Amino acid sequence: MENMQRFGHVVMLGPTNAGKSTLLNRLIGQKISIVSPKPQTTRNSISGIITQGDVQAVFLDTPGLHRQKRGIAPLLMRSAYAALAQADVVMLMLDAAQYARRIDGLAPDLKPVVKAVGDGRLPVLVALNKVDVVREKVKLLPVLEAIAEALPAAELFPISALTGVGVDELLKALLSRLPEAPHQFDPDEVSTAPVRFLASEIVREKLFLALGDELPYSMAVTIEDWDEKSKPGLTKIRAAIHVGRESHKPMVIGKGGERLKDVGQKARADIEEMLGTQVFLELWVKVRRDWTDDPSFLRDLGLGQ
Numbered sequence: 086m087e088n089m090q091r092f093g094h095v096v097m098l099g100p101t102n103a104g105k106s107t108l109l110n111r112l113i114g115q116k117i118s119i120v121s122p123k124p125q126t127t128r129n130s131i132s133g134i135i136t137q138g139d140v141q142a143v144f145l146d147t148p149g150l151h152r153q154k155r156g157i158a159p160l161l162m163r164s165a166y167a168a169l170a171q172a173d174v175v176m177l178m179l180d181a182a183q184y185a186r187r188i189d190g191l192a193p194d195l196k197p198v199v200k201a202v203g204d205g206r207l208p209v210l211v212a213l214n215k216v217d218v219v220r221e222k223v224k225l226l227p228v229l230e231a232i233a234e235a236l237p238a239a240e241l242f243p244i245s246a247l248t249g250v251g252v253d254e255l256l257k258a259l260l261s262r263l264p265e266a267p268h269q270f271d272p273d274e275v276s277t278a279p280v281r282f283l284a285s286e287i288v289r290e291k292l293f294l295a296l297g298d299e300l301p302y303s304m305a306v307t308i309e310d311w312d313e314k315s316k317p318g319l320t321k322i323r324a325a326i327h328v329g330r331e332s333h334k335p336m337v338i339g340k341g342g343e344r345l346k347d348v349g350q351k352a353r354a355d356i357e358e359m360l361g362t363q364v365f366l367e368l369w370v371k372v373r374r375d376w377t378d379d380p381s382f383l384r385d386l387g388l389g390q
């Protein structure tokens with residue numbers, strides 16, 4: 086029998102600057118940037134998706150709870166509560182170093198969290214971040230005590246998102262709290278959708294640089310084929326450069342194909358760096374008259390409705 090899958094939403098709370106982005110970058114890397122969620126998930130707040138074996142976790146970011154005191158719209162608060170309504174686990178991220186220096190800031194930072202999730206309905210995991218800069222670890226004790234008092238059911242994890250200390254334990258605990266449910270995202274789709282787009286942007290950037298003033302006004306790049314399966318460690322990409330007129334084609338290609346070759350080499354180097362694999366990049370130029378008026382093509386480029 087197949088193992089039961091587990092799936093759930095991890096809602097991240099915490100004041101700005103606590104280190105949420107740093108932690109997510111460490112956990113998910115570049116796969117964060119742009120994902121293509123299914124419609125039922127709150128699109129705007131998705132910051133990353135992790136799939137590890139049978140477990141898939143969607144991380145939702147919520148700036149709302151902690152910015153309220155600075156007077157930013159109740160809308161943000163509502164979006165935080167909307168995210169919390171979907172939460173299976175709450176991760177509260179705090180800058181422990183800051184409170185180790187001055188504990189007075191802790192109570193006001195905990196207050197909105199206690200109000201929102203202090204009833205114990207959801208598992209709350211507290212990441213006490215930046216412990217790498219706390220030299221005297223005893224200074225953490227009053228911080229730990231105050232959190233344990235305010236959120237008695239919470240589990241505490243001293244970590245450093247920067248160095249990685251404690252991060253594995255935190256992730257393991259987060260994943261283990263997710264309920265049995267089928268995965269909602271295809272891990273391949275999640276990982277390649279954003280990088281495909283970024284790859285096309287890289288090609289476009291190199292074209293802009295190479296063409297300078299000669300740049301045709303209507304030019305677009307689409308990824309026609311993306312193959313990372315046929316050979317491990319190699320990503321084969323076929324990208325089309327669309328120009329609006331036949332006369333633009335030689336401008337892009339250059340004498341003896343030199344310009345296109347140069348663009349391809351530069352783009353390939355950047356895409357390799359982004360993907361961390363070798364890349365075989367094939368570029369070709371397509372003339373597509375009046376594509377700027379073609380709604381279905383614009384949609385393909387992500388520009389239409």
Ligand SMILES: Nc1nc2c(ncn2[C@@H]2O[C@H](COP(=O)(O)OP(=O)(O)OP(=O)(O)O)[C@@H](O)[C@H]2O)c(=O)[nH]1
Binds near residue numbers: 103106108215217
């Ligand atoms: N020393 C140390 N610095 C850290 C650690 N984690 C994050 N930082 C630093 O803290 C600052 C804020 O980190 P971010 O990850 O941007 O914080 P954030 O919570 O995403 O902030 P917002 O995007 O404003 O919500 C950055 O300068 C990070 O380099 C850590 O574990 N140790």
